[in-house]
Amino acid sequence: NAGVMQNPRHLVRRRGQEARLRCSPMKGHSHVYWYRQLPEEGLKFMVYLQKENIIDESGMPKERFSAEFPKEGPSILRIQQVVRGDSAAYFCASSPLSSTDTQYFGPGTRLTVL
């Protein structure tokens, strides 16, 4: 059973471009979480999704950021018109059920905005 997969592992964008980060959860997992780790800071929750539904997006900036988890395919975190402050490591986690289950983390995507 492959773990949580994220791609790309490294992404470089210029200011104003769009960044698309992909996350494939572990097989059998229908809950996906996105976290962001800014340089020298801890991980911060961004958004929690189930298939085709956003459950909690309280940690996601209101502008430029969006997330989806379609019925088929990976979850996508999309950042429009990136700025230097978006440079961070973005981690995806998945779990089979919510609340009491372990969240399994992917290797992360490191976004660098030039």
Next chain:
Amino acid sequence: KQEVTQIPAALSVPEGENLVLNCSFTDSAIYNLQWFRQDPGKGLTSLLLIQSSQREQTSGRLNASLDKSSGRSTLYIAASQPGDSATYLCAVRPYNTDKLIFGTGTRLQVFP
């Protein structure tokens, strides 16, 4: 608002020592607490998960305890090895939410 603090922020010890890493949280209304390991430039590896009804969990040389009423958890590492060098993160899952709230981590270096 739930806040998670980890002390110390960094620790450097010789191989073989027994270590205690501390985690404190401000709101005891949690489902569980989880300890992770993060290697430089890598993702997170789950080490131990303690449900709110449990007092401790053990895996190999690792033992984690939870005192929910006082808002504290400790991760005990026995007979430390250079391969234990990493950043250790604790995270709590508050009631009525599915997100994890992370501490800022303890950066551990074990030298030969």
